[in-house]
Amino acid sequence: MTPSIKNLQYLVALKKTNHFSNAAKECFVSASTFSAGISKLENDLQVKLVERDNKNVRFTSAGNRITKQAMSVLAEMNVLVSTSNLDFFESEITIGVIPTISTYILPNFLSNLTHSHPKLKVSFKEDTSENLVKHLDQAKIDFAIFAFPYELPDFIESFQVFADPIYFIQHKNRKSKVIDNGSLLMLEQGHCLRSHILQNNEISTKHISNFSCTSISTLVAMVDTNIGVSFLPRMAIDFGILSHYPNINIDLESTKAKRDIGVIYRKNNPQEENIKKLAALLNTD
Structure with missing residues (x-):
């Protein structure tokens, strides 16, 4: 015993x-x-x-x-x-984050964290949405920065902070905004941005290219060669991902797809209110 x-x-x-x-x-x-x-x-x-x-x-x-x-x-x-x-804002925490968000949101988020809670020690774990849910289940992370909609298990709670519109992009030499069959470049399976783009009810699986990309940067580079067309979230555009691609045009009127940005955490987490306070620092507006 x-x-x-x-x-x-x-x-x-x-x-x-x-x-x-x-x-x-x-x-x-x-x-x-x-x-x-x-x-x-x-x-x-x-x-x-x-x-x-x-x-x-x-x-x-x-x-x-x-x-x-x-x-x-x-x-x-x-x-x-x-x-x-120990006070939550003087402790050490691990935050999960999906790859299609991390590059564009973490610099500003870290700056806000340092200014608001200088004694809080934070480490980040980048992974897919599916794996981050598993990490929460195994208590390997405290919470995760996430994109919605996403079908979450019952033990997970979510808190959404702001909307991130998704815009159509194409090479300037391509005049039509019609998506030809097989021309839509997407991230590979496992990235939630893929499903968020498919929220646009004018898109079907027949439009999706046989080529898939491992990152948004690769996707943009392929659009720049006029291999196909795609969609980009506003946070990536605001970050300047297209600054070196003058041949890519953005259709700012194409707002039929979007994702919501926020956090997920275990239900009944005693630090829920503190997690929401940190989540509010994600908003770049």
């Missing part, structure tokens, strides 16, 4: 005082309660920890080893308690 923290504390106190009555006083319990706790610990661990008579207390070799380990366990428990009492 797993020993209790209380009985481990009794053992460490006994090692410190080498006296049952004094150790009991230090733990603010009666001598009989203290003695019973040590006996219970020995029973749980199935090992003799101390040899006692009317005058002396002798720790066995196993008792010495276990007392040393108990001190380490109690020290870690103190760290755990201290961590739980």
